[in-house]
Amino acid sequence: MTSTVTRVEPRWLRWVTWTAIIAPLPYSLSRLVWAFGIPFGIEEDLLRDFHSPGVGSLYILCLALLPEATALFTRTFLASRRRDVPGGVPIIGGRSVRPGLVVAVLLLPIGILAGFNLWSLGPITDGFSIPAANRGLPGWSFWGQIVTFWVWGVSLAVATAAYAWDTRGWDRVAAHGRGTAAEA
Numbered sequence: 001m002t003s004t005v006t007r008v009e010p011r012w013l014r015w016v017t018w019t020a021i022i023a024p025l026p027y028s029l030s031r032l033v034w035a036f037g038i039p040f041g042i043e044e045d046l047l048r049d050f051h052s053p054g055v056g057s058l059y060i061l062c063l064a065l066l067p068e069a070t071a072l073f074t075r076t077f078l079a080s081r082r083r084d085v086p087g088g089v090p091i092i093g094g095r096s097v098r099p100g101l102v103v104a105v106l107l108l109p110i111g112i113l114a115g116f117n118l119w120s121l122g123p124i125t126d127g128f129s130i131p132a133a134n135r136g137l138p139g140w141s142f143w144g145q146i147v148t149f150w151v152w153g154v155s156l157a158v159a160t161a162a163y164a165w166d167t168r169g170w171d172r173v174a175a176h177g178r179g180t181a182a183e184a
Helices: 011-022 025-035 044-049 056-079 099-125 139-166 170-176
Strands: none
Touching: 011 056, 011 139, 025 056, 025 139, 056 099, 056 139, 099 139
């Protein structure tokens, strides 16, 4: 049985949540292309330095899959306000989940994105110059990733904060095993 809360959420929040789900897609797709050794948005020499195709492709695949796992997690819990693990998940399917745990899991990608976005302020304030360590990326690719991470980071943080706000009484209800979140 799927446990969700029926409520009317503001349209802007739906847009923000879906932006957090879709925003990492360009990044992930570019990494999948790199894993197959296709230099799209990266110089061929730099891609070879990553040992792609080859052993480095595993690393690049992880770079592609982690954002998509975050997007799936966001879709599963934030977009639907779900309170249990989907039944198809082995071992833990159907078990209830404390909203605080959902928020805690999302703090890691939010923190990584915030750190990267803070780092990106340097090149932005330096006249939009590309740092020497990133010289193997064409300008459109480098700045496209910057924009992707800003959009993704902000939308994921806002969607997670809204989820935390909306579910603030659920942890107490779950801990005491009584009532519903509406009664908390």
